Amino acid sequence: xxxxxxxxxxxxxxxxxxxxxxxxxxxxTPCPNCGAQTLPHRICGNCGHYNGxxxxxxxxxxxxxx
Ligand SMILES: [Zn+2]
Numbered sequence: 001x002x003x004x005x006x007x008x009x010x011x012x013x014x015x016x017x018x019x020x021x022x023x024x025x026x027x028x029t030p031c032p033n034c035g036a037q038t039l040p041h042r043i044c045g046n047c048g049h050y051n052g053x054x055x056x057x058x059x060x061x062x063x064x065x066x
Contacts, residue, residue, distance in 0.1 A: 028037040036046035043049070048056025 026039060029040050030036070031038045031044040031047060031049065032052075033044060033049040034047040036044060038044045038046070043055045048054055
């Protein structure tokens with residue numbers, strides 16, 4: 001059985017996979033906190049909420065930041 005001589009780098013293997021991958025359209029979901037369209041499993045860019053919690057300092061008023 002043929003054995004690869006050298007390990008393929010992450011970049012090279014990903015380049016090969018990227019050529020075969022179908023182009024997908026990014027789906028967006030409304031944020032449960034503010035209703036803005038956000039990507040699923042990402043922090044909301046508008047209010048900084050994810051999974052019911054604030055994850056971004058942008059969402060907290062500056063006087064409350066410590
Ligand atoms: Zn939001």
